Amino acid sequence: MKRSVTCRDGVPLLMDYVEGMLPSRTRGAIDAHVAGCARCQGFVRSYLETPRILRAATAHRLPERFARRLRRTVGTLPPGRRPPARPRSAG
């Protein structure tokens, strides 16, 4: 008899599952498990939300004080080491 899908089976496939990259048969088996498993429903929800929460919590704007310093630094870089290409002489 075919063994039914467990929570443990689904976790390694979760990224492909939430991004729609599983073959339909595998996806169907995971769908059926998740539909009947409250723990997995919460797990999938939190897996999906983790990047969003981390993204918002670690977003930083460039400080204006540093932006000014960076502009000064960039402004003092020596000119390009290679001159603009000269037109080729005829012949």
Add this chain to the structure above:
Amino acid sequence: MKAAAPAGDGDEELARRALAGEHAAFEALVGRYQDKVYGLARRLTRRPADAEEVVQDTFVTVYRRLETFRGEARFSTWLYRVATNAALMLRRRQGRHPTESLDRYLPRFDRAGRHARDADHGRAARADEVIDRRRLARRAAEALERLPDRYRAPFVLRDLEEMPTAEVAAVLGVSNDVVRQRVHRARLMLRGYLSHLVGVEP
């Protein structure tokens, strides 16, 4: 007199003009990417002073190596590769290694293969509603810091900077599959860590 660098010019065209000696073209590239590179550097290094050092190193390095940019990759991919390497080099110079791995936050299962506890796993999905914003920001930065380098960079580039997998793979010099495997493992650890923060064991 400086030549104007119109905002509509492509990165590769600006890089070509910068290499030809047009300083305004390079300044336009810096203006275009300084926020993105700073955001990336903060996530890879955590401390503001370190991020500033990485940003400055990145643009100076890119300027000095413009000749080596051959246009085979996108300019942005090359820039992020320089920035990511600068951040990794800085961390190595400082000898910073995670003090405690996040492995303990990976999911656990009982003998039947079920999630180990009958806990509200979805509570981690509401971590930003449950935890004070400043505390969450501090803890999130700590969590990124505790990820091993091989997981931190792919996760930051793909999930936080929202780059396509193929571009992350090009930045890091690994395959798409490796990027996806590492991002997945990072997500699992960080999901478990958020669960722990809201009082649910992974």
